Amino acid sequence: MPTDYACQAAAERAARGITPVRDILVPLRPQQQQEDVPVVLRSYLGVQSNGGPNGGGPAAHPPVSTNMGAAVLLVFLDGLRSEMSGVLSEWYADLAVRLPQTLGAPAAQGQAPARQPGGWQTMADLQNSAQEVLTDLSGRARGGPGALNVRLALVEDALSGALRRMNVPAETAIGSAGELVVSAGSLFGLQTRPAPPIPAYQPPLERR
Numbered sequence: 001m002p003t004d005y006a007c008q009a010a011a012e013r014a015a016r017g018i019t020p021v022r023d024i025l026v027p028l029r030p031q032q033q034q035e036d037v038p039v040v041l042r043s044y045l046g047v048q049s050n051g052g053p054n055g056g057g058p059a060a061h062p063p064v065s066t067n068m069g070a071a072v073l074l075v076f077l078d079g080l081r082s083e084m085s086g087v088l089s090e091w092y093a094d095l096a097v098r099l100p101q102t103l104g105a106p107a108a109q110g111q112a113p114a115r116q117p118g119g120w121q122t123m124a125d126l127q128n129s130a131q132e133v134l135t136d137l138s139g140r141a142r143g144g145p146g147a148l149n150v151r152l153a154l155v156e157d158a159l160s161g162a163l164r165r166m167n168v169p170a171e172t173a174i175g176s177a178g179e180l181v182v183s184a185g186s187l188f189g190l191q192t193r194p195a196p197p198i199p200a201y202q203p204p205l206e207r208r
Contacts, residue, residue: 001131002187007123008066010183014076015069017179020172021163022064022103064103070122071102073187076180077129079155084136088158095162130187148188156181 002010075098082091137148156177163173 002127006187007126010186011066011070011073014073014180014183015064015066017176017183018072019064021168021176023061024168025100025166026103026105028061067122070126073126073184074129075099075102076184077133079158080133080151083151083154092158092162096166134188149190152181152185
């Protein structure tokens, strides 16, 4: 079973890797920055009620937490199990709803809100999910680590394609999917390739 340290490190890396995608897929709620920052700290930082610091810019998302990174890795590991079971297309089809909700997007009308990650339970779920993948893979006896690398690459391609379908720019989609593969691979002790750098999302400039 992956160690607690391996899960923590993988979740932290996944959180960094998914940040540019979260900034695109999850719309910023009005006054979100003010809600997330205590009043005294807002006053100290000069954050006004009409936007960013000193009212001079848009509010920003809080950093992606380690627990949210772990939750995203759980989604990725579900894709890995789906690939091994021959139902990767079903996982792919659900991503357009599941991934944004995992990243904090509000549920669409008529849908139950996704359970948001919280506390030690998400890390325990990640550890158990990774162990289930290892158990399933060993039971299949299909090439060991080499076969796992191939499966990770297939899920990476599916995730990258799904992100592009959700209007994530290609370079960002490829970079984030690659970073999640590196994060997931580390749970199994794989020395995967370095993930490509992920460009920060730059919202289009408003025309004046």
